[in-house]
Amino acid sequence: xxxxxxxxxxxxxxxxxxxxxxxxxxxxxxxxxxxxxxxxxxxxxxxxxxxxxxxxxxxxxxxxxxxxxxxxxxxxxxxxxxxxxxxxxxxxxxxxxxxxxxxxxxxxxxxxxxxxxxxxxxxxxxxxxxxxxxxxxxxxxxxxxxxxxxxxxxxxxxxxxxxxxxxxxxxxxxxxxxxxxxxxxxxxxxxxxxxxxxxxxxxxxxxxxxxxxxxxxxxxxxxxxxxxxxxxxxxxxxxxxxxxxxxxxxxxxxxxxxxxxxxxxxxxxxxxxxxxxxxxxxxxxxxxxxxxxxxxxxxxxxxxxxxxxxxxxxxxxxxxxxxxxxxxx
Numbered sequence: 600x601x602x603x604x605x606x607x608x609x610x611x612x613x614x615x616x617x618x619x620x621x622x623x624x625x626x627x628x629x630x631x632x633x634x635x636x637x638x639x640x641x642x643x644x645x646x647x648x649x650x651x652x653x654x655x656x657x658x659x660x661x662x663x664x665x666x667x668x669x670x671x672x673x674x675x676x677x678x679x680x681x682x683x684x685x686x687x688x689x690x691x692x693x694x695x696x697x698x699x700x701x702x703x704x705x706x707x708x709x710x711x712x713x714x715x716x717x718x719x720x721x722x723x724x725x726x727x728x729x730x731x732x733x734x735x736x737x738x739x740x741x742x743x744x745x746x747x748x749x750x751x752x753x754x755x756x757x758x759x760x761x762x763x764x765x766x767x768x769x770x771x772x773x774x775x776x777x778x779x780x781x782x783x784x785x786x787x788x789x790x791x792x793x794x795x796x797x798x799x800x801x802x803x804x805x806x807x808x809x810x811x812x813x814x815x816x817x818x819x820x821x822x823x824x825x826x827x828x829x830x831x832x833x834x835x836x837x838x839x840x841x842x843x844x845x846x847x848x849x850x851x852x853x854x855x856x857x858x859x860x861x862x863x864x865x866x867x868x869x870x871x872x873x874x875x876x877x878x879x880x881x882x883x884x885x886x887x888x889x890x891x892x893x894x895x896x897x898x899x900x901x902x903x904x905x906x907x908x909x910x911x912x913x914x915x916x917x918x919x920x921x922x923x924x925x926x927x928x
Contacts, residue, residue: 600810600870605896606887607908613915615922616743618754623776626923628911635903637910642774642924645881651787652838654829655881658769658846659792661760663728664735666747667692669704677704680738681731682718682766683798683819689720690727706730716806728763738767740920742886754921764796764819770920771844771882789833791826795819795846795864805888810869815890817863820850827860830876839878839928845891848898851876869893870901879928884911884918899927 619625629638629648640647649655665681678695694717702710707724714720723730737747737755747755757772759780784790798818805813830851833840842848853859853866855875867890877898885892896904907925916923 601808602805602810602813602888603808605810605870605893605901607905608912609887609918610912613912613918613922614742615917615919616745618750618773618921622754622758623774623779625774626916628907628916628923628925630899630903630907630925630927632899632903632927635900635906637907639914643779645779645926646782646786646788648926648928649783649786649788649841650839652789652833652836653841653879654789654791654833654838655783655841655843656791656793656826656830656847656851657757657759657772657775657843658795658850659757659759659761660765660769660794660796660846661763662737662756662765662768662797663731663763664737664752665731665766666738667706667727667731667735669706669708671702671704679704679708679721680766681727681735683764683796684728690722692719692721692727693717694719706734732763740767742919743921759792761792762794762796764794765798767797768920769795769797769844769846771846771924773921774883774924775843789829791823791829793820793822793826793847793850795850797846805890810893813867813890815865815867817865820853820861820864822850822854822860824860827854840876841879841881841928842877843881845880845882845885845894848877848880848882848894868897870897872897874898879926881924881926883920883924884908884916884922886919895925895927 625642627640627642667679669677680693682691698710709722710719712720737751739747755768796819807813853864
């Protein structure tokens with residue numbers, strides 16, 4: 600199976616460069632994964648497509664201000680993105696510009712090892728997470744080609760963000776509002792949470808020709824007991840488990856595969872994968888040849904998903920992190 604099989608033409612003008620002026624005023628494309636039927640709607644109407652007793656699961660991770668601008672002793676600037684740290688492993692960063700082992704940057708950061716692909720191990724006098732929160736800025740996706748604004752500090756974060764640790768946002772959740780969550784709960788939809796700290800795997804492109812040869816980076820996750828109970832209740836009563844975003848989908852399917860509710864999740868989901876937990880996926884539009892596009896293709900079927908993307912481009916939907924959403928059910 601080739602990476603090049605999972606691509607499409609994305610016009611630059613269809614990429615949302617900024618968040619909508621009002622959170623949640625975006626569009627919603629509803630895709631029936633059984634027959635490929637497409638319905639055009641709006642995100643605020645999500646409740647019309649969910650049923651009483653359905654369980655909607657959200658990721659409560661909080662994004663670090665992990666983009667950190669530093670200088671070398673001679674004044675040359677270098678940009679770092681602080682990556683998630685797992686246990687006792689060395690602290691890692693992504694960097695832009697040339698760096699060498701032994702380089703000392705501002706804030707007391709020392710490059711201890713160059714790992715390749717723009718990633719380095721570092722040591723710092725103050726924990727990098729603290730430096731990032733004090734001096735850093737929002738790690739906007741590179742394809743936006745702009746620096747973060749004060750507005751991004753609010754909008755590149757979910758309204759329920761709680762557990763600090765992500766190097767990027769669970770972007771499918773950025774359109775969800777407190778008002779819509781309340782509307783869903785009033786209809787009898789059960790809202791539950793888990794934590795997956797979005798990390799290195801989000802930034803790294805697939806560098807192999809064959810999908811099966813790509814190795815996903817691990818990310819820390821935790822699924823609370825009450826969420827597990829809600830999932831089991833939905834399964835026994837014939838109700839649906841709906842993942843808000845690919846981070847939630849990956850975490851739940853890792854649990855379904857391994858039975859683990861906490862630890863390191865390195866599952867790579869691509870077409871051919873057998874889903875055992877989720878029954879619907881609320882997600883955003885994904886970049887060509889990305890691991891998240893392949894997850895969506897695995898769930899919807901690539902032919903159905905490709906047709907829905909073609910339809911959405913023709914209908915001028917907005918794509919990627921700050922764009923519109925798709926419900927695959």
